[in-house]
Amino acid sequence: MKFVIAREALLKPLNLVAGVVERRQTLAILANVQLVLDGQELSLTGTDLEVELIGRVELTTPPESEGEITVPARKLVDICKSLPDGSDIEFNLDENRLILKSGRSRFTLSTLPAADFPSVEQSDNGQSFSLKQGDIKRLIEKTAFAMAQQDVRYYLNGMLWEVSEGQLR
Structure with missing residues (x-):
């Protein structure tokens, strides 16, 4: 190289x-x-x-x-x-x-x-969607307050995104 x-x-x-x-x-x-x-x-x-x-x-x-x-x-x-x-x-x-x-x-x-070097594996069964930056920022800002910062129950440290036909929740 x-x-x-x-x-x-x-x-x-x-x-x-x-x-x-x-x-x-x-x-x-x-x-x-x-x-x-x-x-x-x-x-x-x-x-x-x-x-x-x-x-x-x-x-x-x-x-x-x-x-x-x-x-x-x-x-x-x-x-x-x-x-x-x-x-x-x-x-x-x-x-x-x-x-x-x-x-x-x-x-x-x-x-x-x-x-x-470890790599994050790509999943074939994932979902994709397009959204305006301002819209996703607004969604995250309205829900981020409820996420834990360092809870031992690691699943509380993130967000659940539900993607359905034409809707992100």
Whole structure:
């Protein structure tokens, strides 16, 4: 896995994905973000085993090689934020280390195999619907007060959505 990406192109999806990564995790891999390079598309995935967030960015230059790996999310965000505006970042996977280069800066991050990264499974028997953002926001605001925050009865910490023909309750 070897490619070059602009700092600004990487920073926005990385910040979004790293937001779901927990600071205190039970599994070491949950502190990581998964990087998957397929063609000219870089996918970044973060999860806390309840929520999975995927950000995608197109590379402007073709990569030298494709691949996938996981790296510590917070460290990667901190490195990207510390680099100057307009800089390009070169990613190079060397065995179990990811080497980042930008200008005279060089960083080495430890990695974990992408095969160990958990993914939220897609269900074939799910339902889908379309709704305006304002409508769903209003529904959540009117009912969110009744949800528990940290009840041991975990089913009280969420919402029940009933979807029927033309109606969401």
